[in-house]
Amino acid sequence: MSITKNISLIIAGAIMFSCTDQEKFKNIGIHENTRWEFAPNMYHSKAYEPLTQITDENQGVFISSDDDGVGEYYNSNPHNPHQMNMRVPAEGTIKRTKNGFMPYHIPKDSLSYAAKVLVNPLENSPKNLADGELLYAKFCAHCHGAEGKGDGPVNKPFKGVANLAEGQLKTISMGHVFHVISNGKGRMLSHASQLDQEERWKVALYVKNKLQVSQ
C-alpha cells in the first residue's frame, strides 16, 4: 500500500510542478479584451493618470469603497476639455530649462532674419556633436536620410525632402537650421513639440559641423 501511495505522490508532484516557468504566460495567447485581475481597487488609479481616461462613471461601481458616487475605475477630469486628464499649460507659461532658454518667438516668415541673427549658444564639443548625431538619427534621418541626402525611407511616399548634404543647403547658417526645425519650412512642419531648444541647437550643430563637413 505504501508503494502505491509513494507512486501516486510522485505522480502528483510531477503534475503539480511540471512546466512552471516564465514562458507559461505565452499560453494566454492574443486576446482582444482584458482578463481578470486581483484587487482591482489597487490597480486603478484614483488620482488623475496622464494616459488613462475612463469617462464612464459606472465602471467599477461594484467594487467602489468610497462615497464619491462614481465607480472605482472612473478616471477623468470633468472640468477639462474632452474630460482629459492632461492639460495644455496656461498661456504664457515658460518652461524652466537648465540653460535658461527663453521661448523662441521669431515668426515663421522671418527665416532670412533668423538665419542672420541667431547664434548657437552651445559649444562645438564632442559631447554636443554626439548628442546631435543621436537626435538627428532619431528625429531627422527617416526623411532626410542618414547622410542627409534627402533619401530617407519616408521620402518615398512623401515625395521630396530637402537634401541637406549637397547643393544649395550647404551654404545655410546654423540659425537657419534652428529656425526651420522650430517653425518648419515648405512642407516640413514645426518640430518644436518634439525637440526642445537645446536639442534643436544640437541638431543644427551636428548638421553644420559634421554632416555637411564629412560629405
Add this chain to the structure above:
Amino acid sequence: MFLKRLKILSASLVIFLISFELNFEVSAQDTTKNTNGAVAADQAIIDQGATLFKQNCVTCHAIHDVVVGPALKDVHKRRQLPWIISFVKNSTKVIASGDQYAVDLYNKYNKTQMTSFPNLSDAEITSIVEYIKVEGSKAPVTAQAVDGAKDASSTDKSNASNPYGDLTIILLVVILVLVLVILIVFSSVLRKYLKDKEANLEEADKVLVNQKIDFVAFFKSKGFITVVSIVFVAWGARACWNTMFYVGVEQGYQPVQPIPFSHKLHAGEYKIDCNYCHTGVTKGKQANIPSLNICMNCHSQIKKGPKYGEAAIAKVVKAYETNTPVKWVRIHNLPDLSYFNHAQHVKVGGLECTNCHGQIDTMEVVHQHAPLTMGWCINCHRETKVNGKDNDYYAKLLESHNQVSKKDLKVADIGGLECSKCHY
C-alpha cells in the same frame, strides 16, 4: 599599255569604293542623328543634371507627380529654355515682371514662391532640363507595383514553414505502435506455445498461462482508487494554482484601436524611430502617445496608405482639424500599486524599446509582449548590469565595486529589489 589602263581602272575602282563606303558611313551617321539626336544629349550632362536635380529640386518637384510645385515632365515642351533658366535663377523677378505664365503658376500653386537658385549656371540648369527630358520619357514607377512585389515575396517566405516538427512526432507514434504490435504478437505466441505443454507445467505457471484479467476487481481495488483520486486532486490543484498565476497578466492583450495605425509600416518599413513619436521616453515617466501635430508632420502630405487607403488617414486629419483627441486604447497598464519610469530605463539604463515591448516594428496591430509581472521585473533587475556608460553618476560606485569584487555590479545590488523602489 593595257597594264597601265588596268592600273588606272583598278585605282579608280578603289577610290570609288572608298568614297562610296565613306558616303555610306556619313549617311548612316546622319540617320542615327536624325532619330536620336533630339533626345540623346551627352550622358555626362544627363548625369550631372540628375545629381543637381536630386540635390536641389526634389524637395518640391517630382517628374511625374505634383508635389509642392508642378510635375516637371515635358517642361521643355511647355516653356523655352531661356525662360526656364531665368525662372530658376530668380523666380521672384520673373513673377514681378508680370510674365503671364509665371503669375498663373504662382497663383495655381497656393502662391508659394519657388526658391531662387542664383548659384546654378546656365549650363547646369540646361543639364537638369536634359535629365528631366530623359526621365519624363520613362514610365512612372508606381509605389504599388513595388509593394506588390514585396508582398509576393513575403508570402512565399511564410509558406515555407518547417514541416519537420510534425514529421518527427508522426514517425515516433508509428514506431511505438509497431513495437506494441510486435510485443502483443510475441506474448500471444509464447502463451500458445506454453498452453500446448500445459501438462508439464508447474501450478504457479499454470495460473500465469490461464490468467484472465479481472477488470472489475482492479477498478474496485483500494490502490487504484487512491492513485486515481490523488492524480485527479493534484491535477485540479495545479489547474487552480496556474490559473491564479494567470490572473492579472495581460500578456498578448491586443485591443482594437480606433484608427488602424500600423507600427509595422511606420517603424518597420519607414524606419521612423520610436522616439520621434513617443517623445517622453527619454525625458519622463511616460513614453507618451503622440499628439496629432506629430502625425501631421507627414500626413499633411501623405493622404493615402497602402493598406487602409484614405479612410484611416482622413480620421487623423479630421481629428487634428477639429482639435479632438483620438481615444487610443491603452495596452500596457501597470497596476496603480507599482511605479515605473521610462526615462530611468531608456536614458539611464540604456535599454532598447524592444527589450520589453518586443518586435513592435513587425506588429501590424500592437499587443503586449511582456507579462509585466513582478517576477519578470525582478528577474531582469537580477540579471542586468548597472550601466555606467556616459554616466558619471555611477562612476565612483562602479570603481569601488570593481576593486573588491570580480562580479559585475547588478541592478539588484544597488537597490533594484527594494520594495519601495516601485511600491510606495
